[in-house]
Amino acid sequence: MFDSSQPADGVAVERRSPEAVFALLGDDIRVGIVRALGETPDEAVPFAELHRRVGVRDSGQFNYHLGKLRDVFVRRTDAGYELTHAGRQVVGAMYAGTFTADATVENVPIDDPCPLCGGGLVAEYADEVGRIRCSACDAFRNEFAFPPGSLDQFEPDALPGAFDRWMRHVLDGVVAGFCHLCAGRMDGRLVVDPPEEQIASLPAHVEYECARCGSVARVGPHGPATFHPAVQGFLYERGHDVRTDPSWRHDALGLPETTLRSTDPPEVAVTFGDERSSLTAVLGPDATVRSLERD
Numbered sequence: 516m517f518d519s520s521q522p523a524d525g526v527a528v529e530r531r532s533p534e535a536v537f538a539l540l541g542d543d544i545r546v547g548i549v550r551a552l553g554e555t556p557d558e559a560v561p562f563a564e565l566h567r568r569v570g571v572r573d574s575g576q577f578n579y580h581l582g583k584l585r586d587v588f589v590r591r592t593d594a595g596y597e598l599t600h601a602g603r604q605v606v607g608a609m610y611a612g613t614f615t616a617d618a619t620v621e622n623v624p625i626d627d628p629c630p631l632c633g634g635g636l637v638a639e640y641a642d643e644v645g646r647i648r649c650s651a652c653d654a655f656r657n658e659f660a661f662p663p664g665s666l667d668q669f670e671p672d673a674l675p676g677a678f679d680r681w682m683r684h685v686l687d688g689v690v691a692g693f694c695h696l697c698a699g700r701m702d703g704r705l706v707v708d709p710p711e712e713q714i715a716s717l718p719a720h721v722e723y724e725c726a727r728c729g730s731v732a733r734v735g736p737h738g739p740a741t742f743h744p745a746v747q748g749f750l751y752e753r754g755h756d757v758r759t760d761p762s763w764r765h766d767a768l769g770l771p772e773t774t775l776r777s778t779d780p781p782e783v784a785v786t787f788g789d790e791r792s793s794l795t796a797v798l799g800p801d802a803t804v805r806s807l808e809r810d
């Protein structure tokens with residue numbers, strides 16, 4: 516599962532086995548060192564100060580464990596010790612609560628109506644998945660992993676907006692071609708759906724798959740289309756900022772109409788706007804915008 520391919524010329528990459536890397540953290544003192552460096556992630560910490568922060572009396576023992584982390588999670592500079600990229604990721608995971616927290620949030624009502632049926636929208640959270648769904652129809656439903664450690668940073672009534680911004684943030688990285696879980700390469704592809712498998716009557720969906728860890732993200736074709744600057748500008752001129760306004764309100768401007776242009780190779784047209792003026796983004800097999808049509 517882990518990529519051992521050769522990097523391009525001029526790129527030096529030394530890979531260690533994940534077993535060896537994670538085994539390094541199987542010790543309270545080492546986790547304490549990483550956590551202590553994470554208190555000031557942008558500053559190198561001198562040895563004596565780091566020793567004081569970790570609070571281990573035996574300096575030989577402290578030194579031994581610090582040495583074990585060197586060049587994997589911790590690096591030494593002239594000014595002291597600092598976290599490597601992997602070390603920062605470990606601290607980030609501690610804050611995100613990915614490995615530790617367990618939280619549930621029940622039905623937080625959203626003021627705006629379901630863009631598909633006009634019913635009531637709710638946000639909820641369970642098993643580390645955030646969900647924005649319509650309580651009246653099955654068609655409007657967004658589900659995505661949300662870090663449990665971020666939940667208590669928001670009041671309940673701010674959660675739906677936070678969920679939505681997080682979803683867009685994740686999608687931003689995915690559309691740019693990076694896995695939200697492992698930072699591996701992700702490629703998109705347009706998948707045509709037969710009528711019995713369609714969600715919200717969409718004739719196709721976009722699937723992004725990570726070439727490294729295999730994780731998959733699924734989104735409607737209008738998702739990647741809203742990252743195109745022409746589409747963002749078109750919606751902005753109509754009073755909607757896709758970067759800050761909740762996605763369900765964006766849909767309320769008139770759900771973009773999605774039509775199948777070709778099955779093989781797959782091609783769909785996503786039309787924003789109304790009869791008076793519209794912008795159509797045409798997506799090709801790799802789920803990128805091929806062309807734009809104004810009407």
Ligand SMILES: [Zn+2]
Nearest residue numbers: 629632649652
């Ligand atoms: Zn609905």
Ligand SMILES: [Zn+2]
Nearest residue numbers: 694697725728
């Ligand atoms: Zn991945």
